[in-house]
Amino acid sequence: xxxxxxxxxxxxxxxxxxxxxxxxxxxxxxxMYWYRQDPGMGLRLIYYxxxxxxxxxxxxxxxxxxxxxxxxxxxxxLESAAPSQTSVYFCASSVTSGPSYExxxxxxxxxxxx
Amino acid sequence: xxxxxxxxxxxxxxxxxxxxxxxxxxxxxSNIQWYKQRPGGHPVFLIQLVKSGEVKxxxxxxFQFGEAKKNSSLHITATQTTDVGTxxxxxxxxxxxxDxxxxxxxxxxxxP
Numbered sequence: 001x002x003x004x005x006x007x008x009x010x011x012x013x014x015x016x017x018x019x020x021x022x023x024x025x026x027x028x029x030x031x032m033y034w035y036r037q038d039p040g041m042g043l044r045l046i047y048y049x050x051x052x053x054x055x056x057x058x059x060x061x062x063x064x065x066x067x068x069x070x071x072x073x074x075x076x077x078l079e080s081a082a083p084s085q086t087s088v089y090f091c092a093s094s095v096t097s098g099p100s101y102e103x104x105x106x107x108x109x110x111x112x113x114x
Numbered sequence: 115x116x117x118x119x120x121x122x123x124x125x126x127x128x129x130x131x132x133x134x135x136x137x138x139x140x141x142x143x144s145n146i147q148w149y150k151q152r153p154g155g156h157p158v159f160l161i162q163l164v165k166s167g168e169v170k171x172x173x174x175x176x177f178q179f180g181e182a183k184k185n186s187s188l189h190i191t192a193t194q195t196t197d198v199g200t201x202x203x204x205x206x207x208x209x210x211x212x213d214x215x216x217x218x219x220x221x222x223x224x225x226p
Contacts, residue, residue: 042218043216
């Protein structure tokens with residue numbers, strides 16, 4: 001099992017460019033999440049998908065959109081990148097939603113917006 | 115803002131010394147999870163605490179959940195260089211029942 005995979009690993013964008021971060025899990029998990037991690041800020045939830053076909057906003061959704069393509073895949077799109085979106089982005093999954101289930105994280109995407 | 119506060123933000127120890135990080139909340143937590151993130155890596159689940167006063171051990175790591183379920187701690191005995199990383203707590207008190215809030219983390223460095 002690969003667990004949670006993310007592509008790309010690194011990306012540099014210019015302000016105003018768009019891109020999609022891809023995430024896939026092979027653990028048959030129902031729930032998937034997108035976080036961003038900034039120095040000293042811990043992990044902040046951008047969007048999550050409790051189950052296939054549903055998505056909901058997290059703590060910091062502005063500037064992002066998501067798509068739960070199927071049970072395995074959950075993508076994050078930046079329509080018009082801004083320097084404030086420079087961060088490390090982690091995708092995670094869990095068996096199901098709710099606070100009692102441990103989350104499995106992907107290796108992260110390091111994004112720089114100039 | 116974050117619902118759990120972690121202290122300290124940084125801790126530098128000599129190898130062999132003990133280390134403790136604390137997670138505090140102003141509200142009662144349903145449960146708390148601990149994660150470790152190695153430098154350049156991703157968070158990895160360590161443990162979950164659910165019961166008031168619960169204590170769990172993993173080798174040199176001891177996790178405690180406060181009696182009032184408003185605080186938790188992670189204690190590492192006799193640190194090793196392999197303990198280097200950032201330790202996060204995550205609270206199960208969600209604002210919409212479907213996500214967790216992570217503390218800012220405690221970054222541990224160990225001098226050999």
